[in-house]
Structures are given as C-alpha cells and as structure tokens.
Amino acid sequence: MALVAVTAAASLASGGLVAAPATAAADLITNGGFEDGLTGWFANNGNAADRAQLTITDDAYSGEAAVRVSQRGSTGSGPMQDLSGDLVAGETYDLSARIKYDDPASPATKQFFMTIHYGGGSYTNMGSVTVPRGQWGLIDSTFTIPAGQRVSTARVFLETPWVADPTTDPATHLMDFTVDDVTLEGVEPPPPAPPAWRTIEVVGKEPGDSNPLISHKFGADGFGLVEDDRVYMYMTNDTQGYEPDPETGVSPQINYGDINQLTLISSEDLVNWTDHGEIQVAGPNGVAPYTNNSWAPGAVQKVVDGQTKTFLYYANGGGSSNVIVGDSPLGPWSNERDSTLIDGRTPGAEAVAWKFDPAPFVDPADGQPYLYFGGGPASTAFPAAERYNNPKNMRGIELTDDMVNTQGTAFVLDTPVSFEAPHVFEREGLYYMTYSSHFGGPDFGGNQTPLPGYPGGGQIPYMISDDPASWPKETYEGVLFPNQSQFFGAGTGGNNHQSVFELGGAYYFTHHAPTLNKRINGDQTQGYRSPHIEKLEFDADGTIQQVVGTYRGVDQVKDLDPYRVMEAETIAWRQGLTTVDVDRPSAEFGEDAPNLALTDIQDGDWTSLSSVDFGDAGAASVGATVRPLTEGAAVEVRLGDREADVVATVPVTGAAGEWTDVSADLSGVTGVHDVYFTFTGAADTDLVEVDTWSFVEAEDDAPATDVSLADVLGADTSGPESPRAANGDDFDLLAVAVARVLAARPDSPVGILADPTQALTAFLPDDDAFVASLDAATGRVTNEKVAAGRLRTAFTAAELEQVLLDHVVLGATLTSTEVLAADGAELTTAGGSTLTVEVDGGQVSLLDADGEVAATVTAVDVNLGQAQVGHVIDRVLLLG
Numbered sequence: 093m094a095l096v097a098v099t100a101a102a103s104l105a106s107g108g109l110v111a112a113p114a115t116a117a118a119d120l121i122t123n124g125g126f127e128d129g130l131t132g133w134f135a136n137n138g139n140a141a142d143r144a145q146l147t148i149t150d151d152a153y154s155g156e157a158a159v160r161v162s163q164r165g166s167t168g169s170g171p172m173q174d175l176s177g178d179l180v181a182g183e184t185y186d187l188s189a190r191i192k193y194d195d196p197a198s199p200a201t202k203q204f205f206m207t208i209h210y211g212g213g214s215y216t217n218m219g220s221v222t223v224p225r226g227q228w229g230l231i232d233s234t235f236t237i238p239a240g241q242r243v244s245t246a247r248v249f250l251e252t253p254w255v256a257d258p259t260t261d262p263a264t265h266l267m268d269f270t271v272d273d274v275t276l277e278g279v280e281p282p283p284p285a286p287p288a289w290r291t292i293e294v295v296g297k298e299p300g301d302s303n304p305l306i307s308h309k310f311g312a313d314g315f316g317l318v319e320d321d322r323v324y325m326y327m328t329n330d331t332q333g334y335e336p337d338p339e340t341g342v343s344p345q346i347n348y349g350d351i352n353q354l355t356l357i358s359s360e361d362l363v364n365w366t367d368h369g370e371i372q373v374a375g376p377n378g379v380a381p382y383t384n385n386s387w388a389p390g391a392v393q394k395v396v397d398g399q400t401k402t403f404l405y406y407a408n409g410g411g412s413s414n415v416i417v418g419d420s421p422l423g424p425w426s427n428e429r430d431s432t433l434i435d436g437r438t439p440g441a442e443a444v445a446w447k448f449d450p451a452p453f454v455d456p457a458d459g460q461p462y463l464y465f466g467g468g469p470a471s472t473a474f475p476a477a478e479r480y481n482n483p484k485n486m487r488g489i490e491l492t493d494d495m496v497n498t499q500g501t502a503f504v505l506d507t508p509v510s511f512e513a514p515h516v517f518e519r520e521g522l523y524y525m526t527y528s529s530h531f532g533g534p535d536f537g538g539n540q541t542p543l544p545g546y547p548g549g550g551q552i553p554y555m556i557s558d559d560p561a562s563w564p565k566e567t568y569e570g571v572l573f574p575n576q577s578q579f580f581g582a583g584t585g586g587n588n589h590q591s592v593f594e595l596g597g598a599y600y601f602t603h604h605a606p607t608l609n610k611r612i613n614g615d616q617t618q619g620y621r622s623p624h625i626e627k628l629e630f631d632a633d634g635t636i637q638q639v640v641g642t643y644r645g646v647d648q649v650k651d652l653d654p655y656r657v658m659e660a661e662t663i664a665w666r667q668g669l670t671t672v673d674v675d676r677p678s679a680e681f682g683e684d685a686p687n688l689a690l691t692d693i694q695d696g697d698w699t700s701l702s703s704v705d706f707g708d709a710g711a712a713s714v715g716a717t718v719r720p721l722t723e724g725a726a727v728e729v730r731l732g733d734r735e736a737d738v739v740a741t742v743p744v745t746g747a748a749g750e751w752t753d754v755s756a757d758l759s760g761v762t763g764v765h766d767v768y769f770t771f772t773g774a775a776d777t778d779l780v781e782v783d784t785w786s787f788v789e790a791e792d793d794a795p796a797t798d799v800s801l802a803d804v805l806g807a808d809t810s811g812p813e814s815p816r817a818a819n820g821d822d823f824d825l826l827a828v829a830v831a832r833v834l835a836a837r838p839d840s841p842v843g844i845l846a847d848p849t850q851a852l853t854a855f856l857p858d859d860d861a862f863v864a865s866l867d868a869a870t871g872r873v874t875n876e877k878v879a880a881g882r883l884r885t886a887f888t889a890a891e892l893e894q895v896l897l898d899h900v901v902l903g904a905t906l907t908s909t910e911v912l913a914a915d916g917a918e919l920t921t922a923g924g925s926t927l928t929v930e931v932d933g934g935q936v937s938l939l940d941a942d943g944e945v946a947a948t949v950t951a952v953d954v955n956l957g958q959a960q961v962g963h964v965i966d967r968v969l970l971l972g
Contacts, residue, residue: 118277119277120175120179120185120277121175121276124273124275125155125158125273126148126155126158127157129148133172133173134146134172134174134381135172136247136249136251137382137384138247138384139166139168139411140411140437141165141166142165143163143164143166143169144163144171145161146171147159147162148160149270152272153190153228153273154272154273155272158270158272159271159272160269161268161270161271167252167253167254167255168249168251168254170251170252170269171250171271171274172247172249173247173274174246174375175246175276177243177246179237179243179246179278180243181237181243182238182239183237183278184235184237185234185235185237185277186234186276186277186278187206187218187219188219188230188232188233189206189231189271190228190230190273191221191230191231191269192227192229192269193226193268193270194225194226195267197263198264198267199264200225201222201223201224202222202223202267203220203222203223204221204222204231204250205231205251205253206220206231206233206249206250207249207251208235208248209245209246209249210246210349211245211347211348211349211350211384212347212348213349214349218233219231219232219235228272242350245349248276252265252267252269290334290335291308291670292307292308293667294608294611294612295307295611295666296608297608297664297665298665299664299665299700299766301644301645301665302363302644303624304607304608304622304623304624305325305622305623305624306365306663307622307665307666308663308666308669308670308671309670309671310330310331310355310608310609310621310622311325311330311331311357311622312327312328312330312623313328313449313513314589314602314604315327315388315389315451315591316592316600316602316625317593318593318595319393319421321596322360323359323360324358324421325358325365325602326355327356327604327623328386328387328388328389329351329353329370329386330355330619330621331355332350332351332352332370341612341613342616343620345619346619346620351385352374352375352378352383352385352386353371353372354371354404355369356370361648361651361652361702361703362595362625362645362646362647363646363648363702363703364662364663364664367662367663367671368422368681368688369688371386371423374406379416382430382432383406383408384408384409385407385408385409386406386407386408387409388406388407388448388589389404389406390405390450391403391452392461393421394454394495396494398875401417401418401419402420402421402423403415403452403496404425405452405463407450408432410448411435411446411447411448412435412447413435413448413449414429414432415429415433415495416428417495420684420685422684422686423685423686424684428494428496429496433450433463433496434450434463435447438498439502440489440501440502440503441465441489441502444465444485444487445468446466446468447466448466448467448512449467449512449589450463450465451464451513451515451516452495453516453517455518457518460560461490461495462488462490462491462561463488463489463491464487464488465486465488465489465514466487466505466512467486467510467511467528468511468535470484470535470536471485474537476537476538477540480509480532480540480542481509481540481542482508483510483536484505484506484507485510487504487505488503488505488514488516488563489503503561505527505563506563506564507568508546508565509546510528510529511527511528511529511530512527512528512587513528513587513588513590514526515527515591516560517594517599521558522556522557522558522634523556523558523560524556524592525555525556525563526552526553526554526591527553528588528590529547530549531549531587545568547570547571548571550575550577550585550587551575551588552571552573552590553568553569554569554570554571554572554636555567555568555569556569556634569635569636572590572601573588573601573603573638573639574638575588576605576624576641579642580605580607580610580641580643581610583610583615584605584607584610586619588603588604589604590603592628595649598627599628600625600626600627600628601625601626602623602624602625603624603626604621604624605621605624606619606621606622607622607624609621609622651703651705652703653705654701654711654767655711655789655952655953656680657784657785658701658784659678659680659687659688660689660690660699660716660717660782660783661689662785663701664700664701664702664766665700666697666699667697668696669693669699669771671688672688672692672781673686674688674783676689677935679717679783680784682950689719689782689783690781691781693771693780694771694773694776694777694778694779695774695775695776696770696772697770698734699768700734703764704764704766704767705763706763706764706765707789708763709762709789709791710759710760710790711762711787711788711789712788712790712791713755713757713758713788713909714729714740714755714756714758714786714787715786715787715788715912716742716753716755716785716786717782717783717933718746718751718753718754718780718781719751719780720744720746720747720750720779721779721780721781722773722780723748724774725771725772725773726742726743726772727744727769727772728741728769728772729756730768730770731761731765731766733768734770736768739760741756742754742755743756744773744780751783753933753934758787783933783934784933786934788909788912789907789956799958800848800955800958801845801852801960802830802846803848804823804954804955805830805845822858822859822860823856824859825859825876826858826862828884830842830896832883833893835889837889840889841893841897841922842896844922845960849959850902850959851902851904851905851959852900852901852904852922853900853901853904853905853906853960853961854901854961855927855938855949855962856899856963856964857947857968858966859879861966861967861968862876862879863879864966865967866882866886866968870882894923895923895970896923898924898925898969899969900921900922901920901922905958905960905961906961907952907956907961908952908953911929911931911949911952911963912931913931914931915929915930916929925941925969927940927946927969928943935948936949938965938969940969946969947966948965948966949965950965950966951963952964
C-alpha cells in the first residue's frame with residue numbers, strides 16, 4: 093500500500109481499524125430441534141475413530157423430530173455443528189440439549205457432555221448431565237470461552253465420557269442415543285473487519301533474490317510437481333491464521349488446527365510465480381468434508397482409465413492422511429473416498445504416532461505407486477537409545493493403480509533420528525529418501541547424543557537405496573540440509589519439511605523458513621513459514637552435496653515471454669498489494685482454472701516481472717485488464733529498477749467497478765529486462781484491481797517469408813501419444829489430418845499451408861483440441877492414439893479437407909495485434925464459412941454463424957514474422 097518500506101505496526105495503525113461492538117444474544121445453533129432434518133448437522137469427524145450414523149426419528153422430546161445417533165466408532169461420535177467464526181472469545185453462552193438413551197444392556201445411568209472442539213487436540217466440555225436410562229435428560233449450563241482462546245475453529249458436539257478403548261464394552265461406552273432441542277445462546281461475533289490490514293506491506297523478497305518464492309502471503313511444507321516444464325508448488329496455507337494486531341502489527345502464534353486449505357503457486361522459471369489461490373480441501377465446505385485439516389501436501393500425476401489425473405495427498409491433522417483428485421494440477425478437485433486413506437486401520441501403521449505428512453512417489457522403473465507417511469514419538473517399547481537413534485516412526489505403503497487406496501502392509505522406514513516428512517525421489521536408478529530429524533526430549537528417550545554421523549535436531553538427512561520399498565538404517569548417507577536458522581538467524585528455527593523435483597534435467601530442493609515473518613516482525617517470529625528453493629548438486633557416486641540456504645536462491649531458468657496474455661498475479665517482487673479470487677475465467681490457464689487478481693492497490697504500490705525477453709523487434713505496446721475503483725489512477729512501467737525512468741504510463745480508465753482493457757504505446761523496449769509496474773493515484777484509497785498484463789510485439793520491418801505453417805506442423809514429430817496438456821506447439825493430430833487429405837487429394841488447396849509466400853492466417857487446433865472435439869463428435873476418444881485412428885476412419889478425405897479449410901483465412905497475416913483489436917470483425921475462411929471475432933477482457937473467441945462460441949484462442953502468433961501466422965485454439969471448428 094505504501095511505496096516506502098515501513099514497519100507493519102505503523103502501516104496497520106494508520107488504517108484506523110476499530111473493533112465493532114458485539115451484537116445482542118442470539119441462538120447460534122441451526123435447526124436445533126431437527127425439524128428440518130439434518131440441516132446444519134453432521135457426525136463428529138475430528139479423529140480417525142470418530143464416526144456415527146445420524147438418523148431423523150419421530151421419538152422427539154418436542155415437535156415432530158429428533159436425531160438418533162447409532163453405529164458409533166468412539167465416545168466422541170455424536171451430532172456436531174460447525175460454529176467456526178460464530179463465537180467470540182471472552183463471552184459467556186447459555187447452552188442446553190435434551191438427551192435420551194434406552195438400550196437395556198446399557199448402564200442404569202449415563203453421563204453426556206456438550207463439548208467444543210477448537211481444532212487440533214483442543215477440546216473443552218461446556219456442560220453435562222447424568223441421564224437415567226429411558227428418560228430424557230437436560231444439559232442446562234453456561235460456559236465462558238477463555239479470553240485468549242482462538243475461535244476461528246469452533247465445533248460443538250454431544251458425546252459420552254472418553255475412555256481409551258470403548259470397544260471393550262460398547263454397551264457402556266458406545267450406546268445409541270437420541271438428541272433434541274439443542275440451543276447455544278449468546279453474543280454473535282462483530283462483522284468482520286475489512287481485510288486490507290492483513291496485506292503484507294514489507295518488500296519481503298528483495299529484487300534480484302529468488303527466496304522466499306512469494307512475499308504477499310505465506311506457505312509451508314512445499315511440494316513441487318512438474319508438468320509441461322511448469323512447477324506447481326502445493327503448500328500448507330499458513331496465511332489462513334495470519335491476523336496481525338492493528339496496533340502492533342504482530343499476529344498471534346500460528347494455530348495449525350485452523351488450517352483447512354492448501355495454497356498453490358506455479359512457475360515456468362522459478363522466479364516469477366503465479367498465485368493460484370487456495371484449495372478448500374477440508375472442513376464442512378471442503379472437497380473432503382470428512383476431514384478437518386489440510387497440512388503438508390504431496391502431489392503426483394498418473395494415467396488412470398486413460399486419463400491423466402493429479403492426486404493431491406494431505407495430512408488431516410496428526411491422526412490421518414487423505415487424497416483428493418484433480419483433472420489437472422490446478423483442478424477442478426473431486427473426492428473419491430468417504431473416509432481417510434491412512435489412519436489407525438492401515439495395516440502396519442498401528443504403532444505410528446502421527447499418520448501424517450503423506451508423500452507420493454511413482455517408481456519410473458515399473459510404474460508402482462507408493463505413499464510415504466508418518467512421524468512423531470517413538471514407541472515406548474524400544475530402549476531409550478533406539479527410541480532416539482532409530483525410532484522407526486515412519487512408513488511406506490503401496491498404492492493401488494487407482495491411487496486412492498492402499499494395498500498390502502506398510503513397511504518400516506528405519507530412518508535415523510527421524511521426526512517426520514518422509515519424501516522419496518529417483519535419479520539415475522537410485523532412490524533417495526529425505527526426511528526431517530527430531531529434537532530429542534522425552535518422546536525420543538530423553539536428550540542424548542546421536543550416534544556418530546547421525547543428524548542433529550531439525551535437520552534434513554537423506555538415504556540412498558536401490559529399492560523404494562527398502563530403507564534399512566544402513567542406507568543412511570548424511571545431512572542434506574542443516575537447520576535453516578544456521579543460514580537465516582534468530583527467529584527462523586524449528587523443524588523443516590522438504591521435497592525434491594526435477595526441471596529441465598536439474599534437481600531442486602524445497603524447504604520452508606519463517607523469513608517473511610522475520611522481515612515483518614524482526615527476530616520474534618510467530619511461526620508463519622515461507623517457501624524456499626535451492627539447487628541440488630550431486631557427486632559422481634550419486635551422493636548429494638550439502639545444501640546452503642540463501643535469500644539469493646536459484647537462477648531464473650528461462651526468460652519470460654511477454655507476447656501473450658499473462659495473469660497479473662504472476663509476481664517476481666512486490667510491495668503493498670496482494671491477491672484476491674475473482675469470478676472471471678483465467679485468460680492464461682483456462683475457464684476451469686482458478687483465477688485471481690491484484691487487489692488492495694494504493695498509491696506507490698508496485699509489482700514486477702523478472703527477466704522479460706522483448707526480443708530484437710521489441711514491444712509496441714503494453715496492456716492490462718483492470719477494474720477501476722477511483723478516477724485518475726495510472727500504471728507506470730519501468731525497466732531494470734523500480735526507480736528507473738518511466739517508459740510508458742497506462743491510464744486506468746473505464747466505468748468504476750467494471751472490468752475493461754487499457755493500454756499504452758511503447759518504443760525502443762528491446763532485449764531482456766526486469767519490468768516494474770508502479771501504481772499512482774489519489775492517496776489513501778484503493779485505486780484498481782488488475783487481472784492480466786499483455787505486451788504486443790512490434791512489427792518487423794522486413795519480415796521473413798521462408799517458413800510455412802506446414803514446416804511448423806511437421807517440426808513436432810513425437811507422434812500421437814497419451815493425453816497431455818496443450819502446450820501451444822503440439823500438433824501431431826493436425827499434421828495427421830493434413831497428410832491424409834494430401835495423400836488422397838494431392839491438388840487440395842490445403843497444400844497452401846506449405847507455400848511460405850502465400851499470406852494467410854490459420855487457427856490451429858492442438859492435440860488436446862482434436863481429442864476433445866473428436867470425442868464430442870464421435871464418442872469414446874480418450875487420447876491421441878485413439879484420435880489419430882478416428883481421423884483415418886470416421887471422415888472422408890473430402891470431409892477433412894472442408895474442416896481444415898474452415899480454419900484458414902487467406903490473403904492476410906493477422907498477428908495478435910490485429911486480432912486483439914478486431915472485436916466484432918467477420919472473417920471468411922477458405923472453406924467458405926464465416927467466423928466472428930469476439931474479444932472480452934483479453935480473451936479471444938471465434939463465434940460461428942449462430943453466434944455461439946466455436947473455439948477460444950489459447951496461444952497466439954505461431955510462426956510470427958512470416959507470411960503465414962497461426963493462433964492456437966481449443967476446439968476443432970465445425971467438426972461433424
């Protein structure tokens with residue numbers, strides 16, 4: 093918000109945020125009499141053993157309905173309601189509930205509790221009653237929530253008293269019971285304060301540095317997944333609990349029990365990172381609502397039933413782990429289970445204290461998938477020295493081919509001095525296990541000196557094996573990464589969590605450290621962690637050179653291509669602004685992907701892109717899709733430094749609150765530069781939100797005419813293969829279609845694509861477009877191989893010729909500059925059809941004769957600078 097770096101306390105105090113008074117008493121329970129069925133209610137699922145069947149019954153205390161609780165798995169198994177965000181610390185509440193049980197095998201009387209769960213292992217009984225069998229009892233109590241209690245998670249339920257193993261006497265501890273007339277009356281919370289004060293004001297990530305990866309939010313336990321040369325980083329959403337005090341700028345200590353979202357970012361170059369927002373994994377509104385938390389994610393891709401899916405594993409607190417499934421690394425996400433994947437029922441994992449930190453691995457040698465998990469205190473059955481040095485507290489287990497079930501019995505990971513976070517990767521036929529080491533203490537046999545060569549506390553050791561299912565202690569190699577506080581100083585200690593991914597033939601190590609937290613609050617950090625990456629270097633024998641943690645981080649692996657529509661939430665470095673979800677399709681990643689925009693932008697705030705390659709021709713203009721919030725705002729564009737001369741000023745015009753496209757001309761902007769966007773306008777007010785950036789390349793004075801689009805299509809010789817995401821240069825199936833036409837009709841006008849002197853514009857369906865369109869037209873086309881066969885059998889050469897010609901506009905080389913400026917223009921194709929160009933917020937679509945969207949442009953300017961230019965589309969036009 094402010095250009096000059098100030099302390100969080102000063103910037104927050106200037107916001108003038110004052111807590112609103114609490115409102116009058118109200119009943120906070122929804123449908124407490126169960127007259128609306130189970131609306132608002134579900135069975136407690138706080139632990140792996142918690143499960144119950146809730147059934148509406150007419151055996152009610154009052155009214156027509158009550159709820160019957162049966163098939164209980166634990167003493168805590170009972171009806172629950174989520175009041176997260178509805179309660180106020182320090183306030184007193186009146187509560188009541190009617191309860192009855194009638195099993196003749198049960199005791200003559202039984203105690204029942206109304207209990208509140210604050211997340212994690214924090215439970216408190218709010219009220220109780222001892223009920224005679226067969227009679228209605230009444231819980232009637234008052235309860236005051238402690239003033240310092242965090243209530244962002246608050247779930248209220250009915251239960252019987254806890255015992256360690258209720259299954260030994262289910263008639264006493266797990267009897268069925270009936271509940272009616274539940275109330276919880278008290279003050280409601282004040283309206284939420286405006287969220288702007290949560291914006292992180294400090295620079296956080298210095299220009300020129302690569303660590304931490306992002307500075308507008310936190311993220312921990314990063315796990316890297318690579319698809320099509322883009323790294324997707326899944327993280328625990330530490331920002332979810334970040335609530336800095338408006339006066340001091342200091343947030344309470346992080347509360348992991350509040351976290352039920354995962355954060356996702358991605359990058360093609362390891363410096364410019366796109367924010368894809370949060371995945372609501374757990375909680376009542378989560379993808380898997382039977383889980384409460386989502387920590388320490390791990391992700392992998394695998395082809396299942398002919399489709400490439402992304403499998404995202406996560407820890408449901410310390411007691412279990414689970415998985416959700418995505419159609420791509422960005423989702424959309426679905427749940428294919430009705431209970432957790434790893435829990436107390438998992439064979440071989442019974443002795444594992446913490447069944448969390450799941451890390452998937454698919455063996456490239458045979459395709460067998462595994463899941464590694466676990467951690468926590470060692471078994472007390474071991475001698476003290478073994479508990480410390482070889483706690484055997486982690487496991488691995490085979491996954492079934494569907495990736496959402498396990499098979500067989502979990503095997504032991506004999507990882508020296510292990511605490512948590514097992515992770516496996518493969519390189520040149522060797523398997524590497526990395527993990528986090530413990531700090532000693534009573535959970536590990538007391539404070540001892542580790543065996544020679546074994547790791548100290550809070551380090552990342554590693555092992556090397558020739559079998560991903562065999563990890564004896566003899567495979568231990570040494571310490572890969574010392575504790576991060578050795579590199580980043582006071583306030584950055586604690587345990588760590590790591591992963592390794594391969595990109596472009598190099599291997600990279602991820603870890604976290606509270607470095608952004610430290611830059612906000614100094615050495616007194618509150619546990620909010622940030623993602624870091626360092627490059628791994630290997631010796632000739634396969635051992636790994638010890639990693640040094642730095643702010644400098646890794647080098648940018650490729651320059652950024654500016655000649656496309658880019659999400660504005662792609663950030664190298666920034667100050668003052670943050671991101672927000674917007675209800676608009678992503679111009680860069682498609683309509684099924686989450687989309688964010690830059691927000692909370694005030695005068696002097698800035699963002700940037702690193703190493704942008706404008707080429708020899710240079711950029712002719714810069715554009716943005718914006719939502720103006722006040723008059724007179726503008727975006728200043730600078731190169732190389734945020735204090736450099738302004739090369740363009742983009743005026744923020746258009747109707748307030750409406751998305752619009754704005755642009756400004758550029759001149760002389762060539763070569764590779766860091767690009768800074770600085771916002772100017774009225775002081776102390778939000779100026780604008782920004783969805784996308786784009787640059788248009790200047791025309792070459794002497795364009796070459798010696799490369800045809802046929803040359804481009806023929807350059808991809810990988811052949812039809814299993815599905816993969818469109819990457820803008822994969823046209824095997826288009827080449828198959830052209831070849832089939834020319835083989836049958838050598839004089840077909842389709843051959844013009846091979847004449848580099850003939851000016852034309854072609855709309856090029858990539859392989860994914862052919863697969864999708866052929867499936868829609870003929871059915872059961874699941875991959876490129878099937879699509880190639882269907883092109884040869886389902887259509888005649890004449891039919892294919894007509895389809896192909898409907899993708900070509902003769903006589904004009906329409907680059908993206910012309911197309912983006914051609915909203916409403918009608919194009920007549922070589923096949924005689926008419927296409928209408930529609931431009932909306934930087935997204936270009938082609939409309940058919942009925943005005944329906946026939947295809948959307950996903951990449952532009954293939955073969956730029958030649959007489960023939962192409963634009964990639966996501967559907968085959970007029971097929972069938």
